[in-house]
Amino acid sequence: MSTLSLSRRNFLMATAFASAVPGLALAATDPYATSPFRRLADGDWKKRLPDAAYEVLRHEDTERPGSSPLLGEHRKGAFACLGCGLALFKSEWKFESGTGWPSFYTAIPGALAKKTDLRIGIPRNEYHCAQCLGHQGHVFDDGPRPTGLRYCNNGVALKFVPA
Ligand SMILES: [Zn+2]
Numbered sequence: 001m002s003t004l005s006l007s008r009r010n011f012l013m014a015t016a017f018a019s020a021v022p023g024l025a026l027a028a029t030d031p032y033a034t035s036p037f038r039r040l041a042d043g044d045w046k047k048r049l050p051d052a053a054y055e056v057l058r059h060e061d062t063e064r065p066g067s068s069p070l071l072g073e074h075r076k077g078a079f080a081c082l083g084c085g086l087a088l089f090k091s092e093w094k095f096e097s098g099t100g101w102p103s104f105y106t107a108i109p110g111a112l113a114k115k116t117d118l119r120i121g122i123p124r125n126e127y128h129c130a131q132c133l134g135h136q137g138h139v140f141d142d143g144p145r146p147t148g149l150r151y152c153n154n155g156v157a158l159k160f161v162p163a
Contacts (some may be wrong), residue, residue, distance in 0.1 A: 003160055018136035031110070037084045049083065056154045057083045057134035059089025060119070060126070066130075068155025077162040079104075079153075084132035085162065089151070095144055101157065104151040105143045112136065112151075127151070 011136040032038065041050070045058045055061035068078070079089040079102070088111045097103035110130060117126035117138065124138045136157050143150030 001107070032131040034099070035084075035131050040132075045083070045130075050156075052156045053082050056157045057081075057129075057132075057136075059152075060117075060135040063101070063154045063156045067100075068102055070102045070155035070158060070160060073160050075160070075162055078108075079124055079158045080161050081129040081132060081134055081136070082157050082159045083129060083134035085159075086129055086131040088112060088129065088136065088158070089153075091160075097143075097150055097152070099152060101137065102153045102155045103143070104153065105145075105147045105149055107151055114139070 031163045042058060045141060046054050049057060052061075052063065056063060065083060073089065073091075074094075077091050078087040079091070079094070087108055090106055093104045093106050095103055095105060107127075110125045113130045113133070114125055114127045117124045125140075126135065126138055127137060129134050135154075137153035140150045140152060141148055
């Protein structure tokens with residue numbers, strides 16, 4: 001038996017094992033892989049969300065700077081994804097960035113996932129809700145201490161949950 005056919009056999013066995021245990025292979029890297037929010041079609045989201053939130057969350061639109069009522073939200077609590085309710089940021093991590101978008105210097109561990117976005121021609125780090133995959137904003141490395149990060153978030157994609 002050649003090395004090639006042996007490795008192919010191992011691959012097939014591994015594949016058979018993974019498919020025998022539904023969700024296991026994906027769950028190891030993606031805890032929300034089986035979330036019902038992942039099964040919603042674009043039309044379902046359009047019905048569930050206000051127009052502006054739908055355009056941001058599902059089509060990566062960006063709200064007009066200075067337009068979010070959450071800029072003035074300073075109570076203690078959490079900022080959650082408007083699409084699915086997953087808590088993304090704590091109020092104590094919010095800071096005034098002067099950009100006109102709600103800004104945070106860190107996020108709740110595991111709540112966000114990232115990808116590189118080339119929409120404006122230069123690479124930016126897009127991030128989205130880890131559960132429903134709804135677009136939230138972009139993260140930059142010009143934030144305050146202790147992280148030096150600035151999560152620049154669309155307010156329309158968030159809802160505030162008082163503590
Ligand atoms: Zn979400």
